[in-house]
Amino acid sequence: MRRAQRGLLALNFFMADMQSGIGPFLGVFLLAHGWSTGPIGSVLTLGGVAGMLMTAPAGAFIDHTHRKRLVVVVTGSCTVLASCLVLVSQSGWVVALSQVASAVAGAAIGPAVTGLTLGVVRQAGFIGQNGRNQMFNHAGNVLGAGLSGWLGWQFGMVAIFWLAALFAVLSIVSVLSIPAAAIDHRAARGLEGNAADDGDEGQAEGFRELLRNRPMLLLAVCLACFHLGNGAMLPLYGMAVVSSRHADAAMFTAETVMVAQGVMIVAAFVATRMARRTGGYWLALLVSFAVLPLRGVIAGHLITHWGVWPVQMLDGIAAGLQSVAVPGLVARLLDGTGRVNVGQGAVITVQNVGASLSPALGGWLAQMLGYPRAFMLLGGFALISVALWAGGASVLRRQGGRRARGRALA
16 A cells, blocks of 8 residues: 555656646747747647547546546657657647647546545555645646746757656556555446446446536536636746846746645645545635636736746746645545546636637737736636635535535545
8 A cells, every 4th residue: 555655755756747738838949930829729739629529538537447547658658749749849839739639638637636546555545645745746837837938048949858768657656656556446436345337338428427516516516617717827827028128938937837736735635634634625616716817917017037936936826726625525525426536627627718818818918908907807707716615615515515424525
């Protein structure tokens, strides 16, 4: 068990940079090669849509496969290779193909890690292990972003891809260090101690679960509204500051990621403690939604190098809380159904409707109205999430009582 848990922590640490590849650096990379903000946002949206369409099928596949470790190996490698296409050519169709391929390959990694975690520690240990996973993941992002910024500054963007490839190799070693025998595949899909027949394997019913489970549907809609505003914030802020010639592109982009991810480590720890003390995730999610409007106002008024600190600290608070609360809440709501990972995929798919539209929306808003107004308009979308989530507290508590026999899930 301890070896498997250590393997999970190592995987979450190294997969951070493997997943992102050039990631946050893509916007400033394309900007330096003559692209404008509108087309950059559009190509990022194309990748987001491709990932969105694949997330639920990927979750269903994870629920029913016993080769979860192999999924991480294959999709992680494909993500790095797809990102490297951008180095070969910056033409529109090559960049678009790279983003689509990366999104499709990466869609399965999140559900796979969630399934592995449930399979190793079961439902009883999920809150603690998932919190530690997220802390290690954010720490890996801090290291990866710092190294990427320094290497990009010293040796150019190509060095960032080599770093992503190295992290991919270390991720593969980490996932293979998890003993196959330590993974309970029934527990991994939410059937621990449940005598229900596995005869429904292969049926992707995540959206059916989503539609008949009101708390999950509420969660998905709130996340979609939040990410419609949030998705474009980081790349757009990086482009705003770099285009104003206030910072070096590689180093500043690395700084934006490092500040946010450093705060995420603390936020993930706080979210885990909050879940244990309150028995649920409602408050953590409410706080995460509420910080985006403030972030939009600050970003619109502080397009400077030092403005990255308040802007990205708020991003870290929201993302760190959600990284623990979202998978934790879905795992509890679907405990005993055998569809935990496809349910995760369904929620993420609806969330990604907002996230995939955000880069195009933000890019064109910035091009037409300027960066300050674009940031404030994007931040305003989270007010819908705050209103819906606050208004739905009673629904979440009622569902919590039914699902957990008196234990509040929200």
